[in-house]
Amino acid sequence: MGHGGGGALSAELVRHLFLPAFGTEGDRLSDSARFTLGGARLAFSTDSFVVRPLFFPGGSIGDLAVNGTVNDLAMSGASPAYLSCAAVLEEGVEMSVVARIAEAMGEAARRAGVSVVTGDTKVVEAGHGDGVYLNTAGVGLVPDGVDLRPERVVPGDVVLVSGAIGLHGVAIMSVREGLEFGVEVASDCAPLAGLVQAMLAVTGDLHVLRDPTRGGVAAALNEIAASSGTGVVLHERALPVPDPVANACAVLGLDPLYVANEGKLVAFVPRQHAEAVLAAMRAHPLGAEAAVVGEVVADHPGMVVARTGFGGTRVVDLPLGEQLPRIC
Template sequence: MGHGGGGALSAELVEHLFAPAFHNPALAEMGDSAQVTLGAARLAFSTDSFVVRPLFFPGGSIGDLAVNGTVNDLAMSGAEPAFLSCGFILEEGVQVDEVGRIAQAAGAAARHAGVQIVTGDTKVVESGHGDGVYLNTAGVGLVPEGVDIRPRRAVPGDVVIVSGPVGVHGIAVMSVREGLEFGVEIQSDCAALNGLVAAMLKVTPDVHVLRDPTRGGLATAVCEIAAAAGVGVTLQERAVPVPPEVANACAILGLDPWYVANEGKLVAFVPRAEADAVLAAMRAHPLGAGAAVIGECVPDHPGMVVARTGLGGSRVVDLPLGEQLPRIC
């Protein structure tokens, strides 16, 4: 299970097994989506599989999650998402009306994001060999001229911005899965971020890196960017927005909110000269109203992320071995 968690074990699996088998320049960038050319067009292409349990949770379902997750992977390349595929793997015995609810949710999410689901597939496995419904989605989008967003573009001096409070999705799923009550319902932040990214690029096309911190959360996303670009990153612990209900739930469960998955947030690395304008554009958008500057890229400790604590000390932020909360996306 740890190899599917987005942490160090996942990274090792990709680095030592899949990357050598599929080696090519587009894959080597290791972004949320691959950037490829087809004739004169520069495209972003992404695929993802969703095995969340339960299938419905506060704020969304596996249907919303699948569409928004793939739209967001495309948007993290600065692309304008256009077309998606959707494959259903159904377990024998799942109720048809439940599958219908999931399909309706996926269709509604696609319309809201401005994309079309244009092809798909259905497979059925024997009872006991699945968990109701698994989804796989793939998507393509057009990368605008002059936009070059990828992990290796982070450089010292870049400002690190997060689009809002972190840790919400993972705790929302865990609360309903385990029947936990925290005094207030925590709803997933599941949302399509292509509109927010478009607002940022309207201010400046020179955004260096975007990443949606899903599996492994904020900390894992920033660690992966630091390693890919070979830059140091310093985060300000108190600047990272964590909702009180998420902080309280994590304290009860023994979790670190920095490593809890999000499904409607992004992390941006932008040049310092553009940071104020990008932050203002983000805060003017409904999905970026809680945006905050949380750190910067530095020439020191290349490839490493360090957090400055509220007490004036520092600590190393590292990749988790596996995953705190499995099956949350």
């Protein structure tokens, strides 16, 4: 299970097993592949969704399948256009459940401005699945002049987060385990391409974007720090952690930095553009709670540290696996 959690074990599996087998270069691994085809700059991404339960406050596996792939494309600066959908159905799952999921996917695609244009269906025997698994792949166009990759991060860059963190993981755990935290916590599942376009309208010189899903903000920051050879300093008090998430994490013994999100992004922005980009984010419905949460430094390359409210610092490591399994 740890190898599927988006942390150090996942990275090890990809780099030391899959990449050598495929003969693929791994230096520029990101949320989507970027390449030129017929003169067009394209982004291409694929993702599988095995979340349990299939429906949760704020969304469903159908919403996740669309928004997850749309967001992976958006993190490359692409305008998502087309998706595929492959569904693996377990024998015995009710057709009404499959219909609800399909309808959720269609509505999510319309909201995101993409079309689901091809797909596949397979059925496995009862007991060999978990109701419904989905895979989506997507393609989008990358505008000229946009170059989002960790290698562009330099000391002095400002780290922005688009809003409250930890909502998706806590929402899944609340319904999976029947936990109550005094107020319903809903997933933040949402398509981020519009927010990214608003940011790029300010400047095409954003350095890197990442949606902090499995492994949370901590995993995203560690991956970027390692790829760029720089250090990241987080200001813990500036992190937008909503009270229900903080309370739930306190009860469960979790750190909000490691809890998954499905409708947030982390941005590394040149300091001279940070104020204008932050204003553009806050003017967008999905970035209204955007905040400056840290900065890039030359010290401790490849390491993320957090300055606590008490004046100390702590190391924010890359998680080994995942605190909450099966959240997407």
